Amino acid sequence: MSNRVTSSMLYLDNVHVAFDGFKAINGLSMILEPGEMRAIIGPNGAGKTTMMDIITGKTAPDEGDVWFDGKHDLITYDESAIATMGIGRKFQKPTVFESHTLEDNLLLAMSGRRSIKTMLLDPGGKAEAQRMNEIFDTIRLGERRKDFAADLSHGQKQWLEIGMLLAQDPKLLLVDEPVAGMTDAETEETARLLREIARDHTVVVVEHDMDFIRDLDVKVTCLHEGAVLAEGQLDSVSADQRVIDVYLGR
Amino acid sequence: MTSFNTATGPGRGTWISVATITLLAIAIAIANLGFPPDSALHVPDYAVALLGKFLCYAMLAVSLNLVWGYCGILSLGHSAFFALGGYAMGMYLMRQIGTRGVYGNPVLPDFMVFLNYKELPWFWYGFDQFWFAALMAMFVPGLLAFVFGWLAFRSRVSGVYLSIITQAMTYALLLAFFRNDMGFGGNNGLTDFKDILGFDIQTRETRAALFATSAIFLCLFLVITALVTRSRFGKLMIATRDAESRTRFLGYRPEKVKLFVWTLSAVMAGIAGALYVPQVGIINPGEFAPANSIEVVIWTAVGGRGTIIGPVIGAFLVNGGKSWFTGLFPEVWLFVLGALFVLTTLFLPKGVIGTLREGWIAKRGIRTSKHLEDGELALPKPQPQAAE
Numbered sequence: 001m002s003n004r005v006t007s008s009m010l011y012l013d014n015v016h017v018a019f020d021g022f023k024a025i026n027g028l029s030m031i032l033e034p035g036e037m038r039a040i041i042g043p044n045g046a047g048k049t050t051m052m053d054i055i056t057g058k059t060a061p062d063e064g065d066v067w068f069d070g071k072h073d074l075i076t077y078d079e080s081a082i083a084t085m086g087i088g089r090k091f092q093k094p095t096v097f098e099s100h101t102l103e104d105n106l107l108l109a110m111s112g113r114r115s116i117k118t119m120l121l122d123p124g125g126k127a128e129a130q131r132m133n134e135i136f137d138t139i140r141l142g143e144r145r146k147d148f149a150a151d152l153s154h155g156q157k158q159w160l161e162i163g164m165l166l167a168q169d170p171k172l173l174l175v176d177e178p179v180a181g182m183t184d185a186e187t188e189e190t191a192r193l194l195r196e197i198a199r200d201h202t203v204v205v206v207e208h209d210m211d212f213i214r215d216l217d218v219k220v221t222c223l224h225e226g227a228v229l230a231e232g233q234l235d236s237v238s239a240d241q242r243v244i245d246v247y248l249g250r
Numbered sequence: 251m252t253s254f255n256t257a258t259g260p261g262r263g264t265w266i267s268v269a270t271i272t273l274l275a276i277a278i279a280i281a282n283l284g285f286p287p288d289s290a291l292h293v294p295d296y297a298v299a300l301l302g303k304f305l306c307y308a309m310l311a312v313s314l315n316l317v318w319g320y321c322g323i324l325s326l327g328h329s330a331f332f333a334l335g336g337y338a339m340g341m342y343l344m345r346q347i348g349t350r351g352v353y354g355n356p357v358l359p360d361f362m363v364f365l366n367y368k369e370l371p372w373f374w375y376g377f378d379q380f381w382f383a384a385l386m387a388m389f390v391p392g393l394l395a396f397v398f399g400w401l402a403f404r405s406r407v408s409g410v411y412l413s414i415i416t417q418a419m420t421y422a423l424l425l426a427f428f429r430n431d432m433g434f435g436g437n438n439g440l441t442d443f444k445d446i447l448g449f450d451i452q453t454r455e456t457r458a459a460l461f462a463t464s465a466i467f468l469c470l471f472l473v474i475t476a477l478v479t480r481s482r483f484g485k486l487m488i489a490t491r492d493a494e495s496r497t498r499f500l501g502y503r504p505e506k507v508k509l510f511v512w513t514l515s516a517v518m519a520g521i522a523g524a525l526y527v528p529q530v531g532i533i534n535p536g537e538f539a540p541a542n543s544i545e546v547v548i549w550t551a552v553g554g555r556g557t558i559i560g561p562v563i564g565a566f567l568v569n570g571g572k573s574w575f576t577g578l579f580p581e582v583w584l585f586v587l588g589a590l591f592v593l594t595t596l597f598l599p600k601g602v603i604g605t606l607r608e609g610w611i612a613k614r615g616i617r618t619s620k621h622l623e624d625g626e627l628a629l630p631k632p633q634p635q636a637a638e
Contacts, residue, residue: 056499083501095496097489104485109500116510119483168500 015064026226042223088170109164260476275465309522311561319555322491327416335520340440342383395516424538439534554601
């Protein structure tokens with residue numbers, strides 16, 4: 001493809017955002033290659049969630065470039081358009097549709113039909129039922145498919161939301177704090193789930209839990225005050241004196 | 251268990267409701283026309299007129315429920331669409347009077363002669379044709395809703411702000427229609443109707459036919475509600491109601507969802523108004539009063555928003571109560587209505603039907619738990635709650 005600006009899946013260059021003078025993102029640059037899984041760490045207020053807001057079109061940057069899949073300038077699109085392009089997001093607080101069943105949650109997330117006419121008239125097909133079964137197998141919530149999402153535990157809601165991401169079949173998945181509030185067993189299960197997903201998707205995971213990140217065994221980017229502080233394998237990043245200082249609050 | 255079907259069509263509850271309404275309507279029509287007034291089975295004419303009016307109110311509540319109950323848009327201006335539909339029908343009925351008016355003018359309605367109109371205003375053209383008036387009864391409310399909704403939803407106006415501007419919309423129309431030079435009869439509105447489709451509007455047969463037509467349209471509305479809300483689009487409506495911004499990140503455009511439902515609902519309200527006017531014999535700007543729209547919200551809340559039949563039950567219960575109360579203690583009715591809304595909000599937030607349905611599900615839940623104790627189903631592992 002000749003019209004590609006870069007070969008990377010996600011390309012952020014010198015991005016700045018300020019809220020009432022507070023510089024949430026301050027010269028952030030990051031490149032993510034197709035098929036890569038990246039963990040983002042950083043203390044509170046480092047700009048992790050704001051970064052996701054920028055990528056998904058919720059917040060517009062004051063300056064800088066944000067390119068997706070080498071050809072889409074994300075700054076010119078809104079949330080729906082970006083989601084349709086192939087960026088899926090799991091929020092920090094699990095946001096599933098509580099008054100719908102698990103099946104309906106996946107059905108709504110399922111890629112494809114988005115026009116009012118097809119949604120009114122076209123019943124689901126076999127291919128969708130097949131995909132739904134595969135997703136339920138992956139997230140291991142098959143027995144609860146007819147239950148309402150409101151009745152799930154916190155950890156199960158996180159998995160359902162990851163399942164919704166899979167149903168969307170995005171090229172890039174943004175996963176914000178997937179193991180917050182989970183038990184150790186659930187955390188392990190989530191790490192397994194994400195590694196499985198990372199086999200055929202590009203994934204960005206924001207997380208505080210270091211054991212979980214060690215479990216994922218991927219390249220780590222540490223953010224601080226809206227910019228990249230250190231990047232590399234977890235051991236080298238966590239040995240970096242500046243990272244230690246930031247985490248210990250010095 | 252691999253089968254699931256999204257466009258399931260109306261469920262059993264809807265068909266039972268439709269059948270019940272149809273049977274009751276037929277029974278009432280027969281009891282009114284077929285039995286002499288001294289018979290024990292006779293339903294008096296005034297009761298038919300009253301129930302016909304209630305059927306139109308029920309249609310209005312069903313239309314509000316579609317936007318409020320399923321899509322979370324609390325409209326405090328739905329009476330505006332109802333009144334516009336009513337005015338379209340009223341204009342047709344005025345043109346049917348012809349030379350039988352007080353002034354005997356074959357073209358101009360009485361109020362225009364009285365106000366020294368020399369010729370018919372352009373927006374009255376075509377209203378001598380029933381099909382045109384019927385079309386306008388749907389088109390005008392639909393157009394207003396489309397323009398209003400396009401502006402409001404695109405700017406992401408929602409919640410209480412949207413409710414307030416719907417209220418302002420109906421109030422603005424109230425003031426506009428009060429003006430004599432609007433050409434809609436001003437304060438007095440449109441009345442003294444004679445014929446509809448060539449039938450004398452005063453006869454029992456015509457009234458029974460209007461009553462039956464209202465019942466048919468109410469059933470149609472219930473089926474439409476069921477079809478829309480049970481389709482995949484309906485699931486999206488509910489998702490929009492509960493977590494609008496989340497739907498954007500799935501690639502949906504909630505403003506389009508809302509605009510479609512909002513416009514559909516306004517068209518339904520317009521039809522309800524068009525059936526209401528020939529049965530009550532008058533349409534005046536009072537129908538735009540903000541309080542009317544709020545009453546519709548109360549009917550829907552009492553019956554159960556987000557349920558198919560709830561708004562119908564609510565409209566009949568509250569209006570039945572109103573007829574009874576205003577006969578006995580006219581001065582306390584508004585207090586009763588207010589108390590009803592407060593009590594419903596506090597103790598029956600899901601309304602009569604919603605609460606009954608919940609009770610039924612809870613009962614089924616107890617049965618499920620019993621199965622669980624008997625070891626028939628796999629018990630899900632207890633999970634810790636999030637520390638948020």
